Amino acid sequence: MVSDLNRHRRAFWAQFASEQPALAARMERGSESTRWLAVGNRPLILAHYISANAVGLFVRGDRGTRTGHIREFLFPHHDLLAAALGQPDIRLGDQFLLVSRLRTDMHDKANWPNAIDWLAGNSPIYERALRDLQRL
Numbered sequence: 001m002v003s004d005l006n007r008h009r010r011a012f013w014a015q016f017a018s019e020q021p022a023l024a025a026r027m028e029r030g031s032e033s034t035r036w037l038a039v040g041n042r043p044l045i046l047a048h049y050i051s052a053n054a055v056g057l058f059v060r061g062d063r064g065t066r067t068g069h070i071r072e073f074l075f076p077h078h079d080l081l082a083a084a085l086g087q088p089d090i091r092l093g094d095q096f097l098l099v100s101r102l103r104t105d106m107h108d109k110a111n112w113p114n115a116i117d118w119l120a121g122n123s124p125i126y127e128r129a130l131r132d133l134q135r136l
Helices: 004-019 021-025 067-085 109-134
Strands: 034-039 044-051 054-061 097-103
Touching (some): 034 109, 044 109, 054 067, 054 109, 067 097
8 A cells, every 4th residue: 555645756857857858758757756867887876855844866876885985975065066066054964975965845746846857957056076986
């Protein structure tokens, strides 16, 4: 049985896919609340997420990769990543790396178009930064 919360999340991702088909086609389901975009050879995963009060992005490793290993890989490049993301104060973080979010009430479907636009606008910035990092 699917919970109301998961039905809500699935409806958001379905709307995301209908409004951003090219981006959505390159993603895979991470969980009910996330969609993953693999970036580069490593690969680094750009996670797109929905929560009750936000949508956002964070970086993680592929399935089975320890977060600590990805953090160690990213740490020496924090300043470069912060500049590339246009977020000088971004924190690397411990579990969810390089988190960026748009705070909005995601229970209100009227907020979904703006949330989708935010994800679609920020995703390529992260993707470019992560791809460039792996070329160093």
